Amino acid sequence: MGVFEQVNGKVITAPVSPGREILARRGAMLAYTGDVGFSPVHMGPGGAGGMVGRMVQGEQVAMMVAQGQGTVHYGYRGLYLTIIEVDGSGPLSVEADRLVAHEAALQSTVVFLGSQGGIRGAVRGAVSGQGLFTTQLHGYGCAAVLSHGGTIAIPVDGSRPVAVDPQAYVAHVGQVQVDISASVGWRDAVGRGSGEAIQLKLSGHGTVYVQASEQKL
Amino acid sequence: MQSFRLNGSRILEIDLHGDAVRAATGAMIAYTGDVTFRNAGLGGGGGLRAALKQKATGESVSLMTCSGQGTVWFAKDAMEVLVVELNGETLRVESEQLLALSDKLKTDVAFAGLRGASSGQGLFTTTVTGFGAVALLSSGGPPIALEVSPQYPLVVDPDAFIASQGRLNQTFVTDVSWRNLIGESSGEAFSLRFDGSGVVYIQPEEK
Numbered sequence: 231m232g233v234f235e236q237v238n239g240k241v242i243t244a245p246v247s248p249g250r251e252i253l254a255r256r257g258a259m260l261a262y263t264g265d266v267g268f269s270p271v272h273m274g275p276g277g278a279g280g281m282v283g284r285m286v287q288g289e290q291v292a293m294m295v296a297q298g299q300g301t302v303h304y305g306y307r308g309l310y311l312t313i314i315e316v317d318g319s320g321p322l323s324v325e326a327d328r329l330v331a332h333e334a335a336l337q338s339t340v341v342f343l344g345s346q347g348g349i350r351g352a353v354r355g356a357v358s359g360q361g362l363f364t365t366q367l368h369g370y371g372c373a374a375v376l377s378h379g380g381t382i383a384i385p386v387d388g389s390r391p392v393a394v395d396p397q398a399y400v401a402h403v404g405q406v407q408v409d410i411s412a413s414v415g416w417r418d419a420v421g422r423g424s425g426e427a428i429q430l431k432l433s434g435h436g437t438v439y440v441q442a443s444e445q446k447l
Numbered sequence: 448m449q450s451f452r453l454n455g456s457r458i459l460e461i462d463l464h465g466d467a468v469r470a471a472t473g474a475m476i477a478y479t480g481d482v483t484f485r486n487a488g489l490g491g492g493g494g495l496r497a498a499l500k501q502k503a504t505g506e507s508v509s510l511m512t513c514s515g516q517g518t519v520w521f522a523k524d525a526m527e528v529l530v531v532e533l534n535g536e537t538l539r540v541e542s543e544q545l546l547a548l549s550d551k552l553k554t555d556v557a558f559a560g561l562r563g564a565s566s567g568q569g570l571f572t573t574t575v576t577g578f579g580a581v582a583l584l585s586s587g588g589p590p591i592a593l594e595v596s597p598q599y600p601l602v603v604d605p606d607a608f609i610a611s612q613g614r615l616n617q618t619f620v621t622d623v624s625w626r627n628l629i630g631e632s633s634g635e636a637f638s639l640r641f642d643g644s645g646v647v648y649i650q651p652e653e654k
Contacts, residue, residue, distance in 0.1 A: 378525050379457050379526075380457060380458075380525070382454050382458050384477055390479050392477055392479045393479070394476065394477040395475055398476035398522070426473065426475050426484040440458075440476050441522075442455070442457035442458045442522035443523070444523070444524070445524060445525070
């Protein structure tokens with residue numbers, strides 16, 4: 231499987247062939263070999279409706295498609311890249327501005343978090359500063375996501391829910407429910423908190439990717 | 448003894464079995480299991496005397512105590528992590544370069560000589576004493592451990608200094624001459640000199 235390959239922590243290569251196009255963030259191409267052409271993608275997946283939705287939601291990053299035959303190197307602003315494989319067991323959820331490249335075979339949709347967890351989902355988006363919308367990729371294929379300082383993958387299973395700092399959260403894949411948990415006590419109110427009052431609780435089956443930093447991109 | 452494991456070079460992983468660990472506030476990135484986080488209190492858990500010293504010196508360590516059952520991951524600003532084991536010695540460390548330490552270790556504040564005045568990190572450093580592990584942060588890349596022996600004293604830039612361990616005597620070296628006054632300095636007017644025997648950890652970035 232794995233068609234994307236890691237060159238080092240910050241650069242990946244992706245093979246392109248007819249029928250196996252790669253969608254990538256505009257400007258993320260570093261180099262390519264072979265006969266590859268790049269063209270902007272005007273209408274995001276989901277057709278015109280999807281695009282309008284995207285613009286309304288602000289969950290939009292200009293993408294381009296690589297077509298032809300060859301190999302493309304991708305990297306972005308010296309940030310670390312993690313390759314995540316989506317194997318059909320569940321969608322990959324990631325913030326649009328963290329998504330650098332993915333195979334065109336993956337279907338991307340924009341999801342309103344409020345519809346996942348009701349009002350709590352909306353609160354989660356507001357608190358974690360990730361906006362109320364997130365991009366989901368469905369199907370089978372590879373995607374590359376950005377992080378500050380690299381990521382670790384933490385497995386989530388039914389017996390082992392994982393709590394993640396909202397600023398360190400990068401993406402998750404699989405059948406995972408995300409909920410916000412706040413344990414704000416009087417200590418936080420007087421400025422003597424532990425700094426870990428608000429966390430994302432992930433439960434279900436899948437994997438969560440966490441970065442080594444609490445900085446946004 | 449608690450195991451401080453590295454997951455990659457920038458993430459620290461600690462298993463808790465009903466015991467506790469102290470870490471820089473806000474440095475937790477994820478955890479599983481049943482773990483509670485609370486502020487370690489005044490003086491980063493070093494007691495009232497340490498708290499008073501910190502208030503007076505401005506060398507503040509903001510620590511939280513993490514206790515319970517489970518696994519916790521810590522990281523800060525994508526800095527590289529270095530784990531140092533202490534067997535009764537004292538480690539002098541810049542408070543902002545401290546990521547986590549075993550709960551059994553004692554923290555205090557020590558006078559660090561005049562060097563603090565130039566490095567802007569205060570005149571005082573944090574000391575960590577006892578038996579256990581300490582995780583330090585290095586910005587700009589992996590840290591470097593430099594050995595100091597009586598024949599070979601070491602001079603380091605105060606901004607690159609992370610921590611020192613062993614029987615070391617620390618002095619402040621200035622090289623200020625008329626050139627500095629007319630703006631022709633080399634940029635290395637202040638340095639830290641270590642004599643004795645021990646290890647000094649430096650980072651590849653001058654903050």
